Amino acid sequence: MKNMVRHSRALAAALFLSAAIAAGAQETGTGQDIEMDLDALFGEEVVESAESVPVAGDPVSAALKTESVRIGGSFSAALTPSATWDDPWGGTFDPFDPDHTALSASLKSTLFFDARPAEDFRVYGSAKTGWPFSTETSDSIAVPNIAIFELFSDISLDDRAFLRFGKSTVKWGVGYFWSPADVINLEQINILDADAQREGPIHIRLNIPVQGTQNNLYLYTILDESDVDFETTALAGKAEFLLGKYEFGLGGYYRKDTAERAMFTLTGPLGDFDIFGEAMVSRGSAKTFITDISTAGLISSSGVEDNRENLYFSASTGFMYSSQKDNFSVIGQYYYNGEGYSPTDRDALVADAKLAMADLANSAQWPQLASSLVNLAYGSGRHYAAMSLSASELFAEELSASLIVVANLSDGSGLVKPTATWKVADNFSLSLSPLFIFGPADGEYAFLAGGNPVTLSLGETLSGSF
DSSP: OHHHHHHHHHHHHHHHHHHHHHHHHHOSSTTSOOOOOHHHHHSSOOOOOOOOOOOSSOHHHHHHOOSSOEEEEEEEEEEEEEEEESOTTTSOOOTTSOSEEEEEEEEEEEEEEEEEEETTEEEEEEEEEEEEEEEEOTTOOEEEEEEEEEEEEEEEETTTEEEEEEEOOOOOOOOSSOOTTOOSSSSOOOTTSTTSOOOOOEEEEEEEEOTTSSOEEEEEEEOOTTOOSTTTOEEEEEEEEEETTEEEEEEEEEOTTSOEEEEEEEEEEETTEEEEEEEEEEESOSSOEEEEEOTTOOEEEEOTTTTTTOEEEEEEEEEEEEETTTTEEEEEEEEEOTTSOOHHHHHHHHHHHHHHHHHTTTSTTHHHHHHHHHHHHTTOOSEEEEEEEEEEOSSSTTEEEEEEEEEETTTTEEEEEEEEEEEEETTEEEEEEEEEEESOTTSHHHHHHTSSOEEEEEEEEEEEEO
C-alpha cells in the first residue's frame, strides 16, 4: 500500500509540478503590469502590425500597404533551479535540506513575417522553435523541433467584408483564466501564464462589419488538421454588437461528431473597473466522464455518444482594474464548470479508485487506475476562482511583484504563486517565486501535486523582441 501511494503521488506530482515549474521558467517579464486593453480582450487576435512607410498620397493607404516585408520575432532563454519540500507543514522543516531539487532550462524563439503588398491583401506567418531542437521517432529519425504557429492571408472584399484563410488564433471568448465559451482554439489557457497566445486551428473566417455601426458578424469554417473531412469540419458564427458602453457577443458552434454549443459574452466598464462575462450551453459533451470504478479495477466511462442529449451549462465572470499612476493592476475571475462532477459523485469515485489501487498494487492494472484517478481529479470541481495582482516600481524602478491565486472552491484546494522580479538590465531579469499547494489530500490541486508541497524557484531570464 505504501508503494502504491508513493507511486501514485509521484505520477500526480510529476504531471502537476513539472507543468507549474516549467510555466514559471518560461515566463518572461513576470511581475510586470498586465495589459488591460479591453478592445484586444474582446476583439480578434492581436498580431504584429507592419510599420507605416512614409509615402506621398493617401495616409490610410500608406498604413495598409508596405513595399517591404516586415520580419521580426522574439527570443527567450531561462534557467531555473528549484527546491521542493514535500510536507513543510506536517513535520520538521529544514530550509537547507529540501526533499527534491531540480534544474530546468528553457530556450525558445518565434519568428514572424508580415507582408502587405496591396491595400486589400496581407499574408502573415510565424514559426516556433525551442530546445531540444529535435526529437527522435520510433525509427530513431531526428525530427527538427520547428512548428508553424500561424500562417494565414487576409483579403478585403470591396471594404464590405474581410476574408481570412489559414491557421491563426481565434479570439472567441473573453475570459482571462478560464474561457468556457472558447471551444475553437486548440490549446487551453495556462492559468500560470494566461497571457500566452494559444494555438488556433486552420479555418476560413468571413468578417462582415455592419455599415455605419460598430457591430460585426463573423462566420467560421473550421478544419480538423488531423482528419480533413465533411464530418469533422465545424461551422461557427458570432455576432458582436455595441449597446452604449457595453459590447455583447452571441455565437454558435456545430460539428457533427461532437457537441453543439451556444455562447454569450459581455464586456464593458463599471466605474473604474472593466468587467467581463461569458456563458456557454452545450448539447452533449466532448469530455469522457468516469462513471464507475470496481474493486476488480474495471473502469466504466461515458463519452460523446452517451451524453449526446444532456445539456451542460458553464459560465464565468470577472473584472479588471489598472492604475498607471500607482503601477498596479488586478484581475479576478469566477468560473462555474458545468462539466465538473458533483461532490458526492467525485468523492465516491475517488474512494472506489483508492480501494481498487490498494487491492491491485503492483499489478498490471495499477498504472491504468492511477492514470484514471489523475484524469478524474483534473478539472473535477464545479466552482473555481482565481486572482492575479501585479505591481511595478516597488521601492525601485527595477523591482516588481506579482501574485497568482487559484482555487477549486468545490473541494477547498488550490495554489498560491507570488513572484518578485528584479530587472537587472533591459533584457535580463531575476525572479524569486515560491509555489504553495493547499487543500485536503483528496482535493484536486493537492492530489495532483502529491500533497501540500512548497517549491521555491529562482529564475534567470533573458528575453526580447526584434
